[in-house]
Amino acid sequence: xxxxxxxxxxxxxxxxxxxxxxxxxxxxxxxxxxxxxxxxxxxxxxxxxxxxxxxxxxxxxxxxxxxxxxxxxxxxxxxxxxxxxxxxxxxxxxxxxxxxxxxxxxxxxxxxxxxxxxxxxxxxxxxxxxxxxxxxxxxxxxxxxxxxxxxxxxxxxxxxxxxxxxxxxxxxxxxxxxxxxxxxxxxxxxxxx
Numbered sequence: 001x002x003x004x005x006x007x008x009x010x011x012x013x014x015x016x017x018x019x020x021x022x023x024x025x026x027x028x029x030x031x032x033x034x035x036x037x038x039x040x041x042x043x044x045x046x047x048x049x050x051x052x053x054x055x056x057x058x059x060x061x062x063x064x065x066x067x068x069x070x071x072x073x074x075x076x077x078x079x080x081x082x083x084x085x086x087x088x089x090x091x092x093x094x095x096x097x098x099x100x101x102x103x104x105x106x107x108x109x110x111x112x113x114x115x116x117x118x119x120x121x122x123x124x125x126x127x128x129x130x131x132x133x134x135x136x137x138x139x140x141x142x143x144x145x146x147x148x149x150x151x152x153x154x155x156x157x158x159x160x161x162x163x164x165x166x167x168x169x170x171x172x173x174x175x176x177x178x179x180x181x182x183x184x185x186x187x188x189x190x191x192x193x
Contacts, residue, residue, distance in 0.1 A: 001067070003122045005114050009074040010083065010123075012057065017070060017079065018050045024079035029104045034166060035141050036104050064090070067123065071102070071115045080106045083119045085128065094131035094182070096124060100147070107143075113150040120151065125179040135175040136163070148175040 002011040013021065022042055031038035060066040068084045081102035088095045098120065102112045124130045135148045139158065153175035161169035 001069070001123055001127060003118050004074050005118050007074060008080070008111065008115055008118070009072045010069050010115055010118055011072075012061070012068065013054050013070045015051065015054065017072075017077070018047055020072070020077045020079040021050065021070065024081075024103050027103070027105055032104065035138070035144065067128070069119060069123070071111060079103075080111045081115070083115050085119065085124055085130075085133070087128075088134075094129065095134070096128070096130050096132070097134050097136055098124070099135075112147050116147065116151045120177060125182065129182065131179050131182045133177050137173045137175060139171050139173055145173065145175070151177070153177045
């Protein structure tokens with residue numbers, strides 16, 4: 001799975017991505033809020049750690065559990081962030097969650113919406129045949145809410161005390177997008193894989 005947009009290459013990580021991946025994490029600006037990680041200590045993430053990271057994500061994808069994609073400039077090997085799809089339930093649901101992160105030094109350039117739109121349409125709906133993709137967002141994460149709205153997801157509900165993070169159970173908004181072509185084709189009796 002390797003997808004190109006006008007500016008981006010979206011694909012699983014490869015060992016050759018290590019230098020770009022590490023540079024992007026160490027070049028991050030100081031954290032501006034609790035959802036914005038600051039720079040990392042590069043000594044904590046040697047090449048051997050990255051090899052295990054790639055192997056773990058390959059294993060999860062092979063199990064149809066989680067698909068993790070690096071977001072890169074499609075001309076130069078600049079790492080902007082990542083997007084992932086986590087399969088919640090297949091069977092009669094065809095349902096997944098989407099997560100995303102763009103490094104703070106690259107935020108504000110439209111890379112997040114561009115990458116998320118492509119992952120939803122090209123990977124989630126076309127490649128994986130999903131019917132429903134949700135973004136689970138903390139109620140105070142305004143930047144993430146704006147990003148999902150730009151990508152066509154709409155607010156569905158708020159789940160109280162849904163995720164344990166930041167040392168407490170947090171309320172989370174659920175934003176959703178449906179694969180209308182899958183719904184239409186399945187209603188008429190044909191299936192999209």
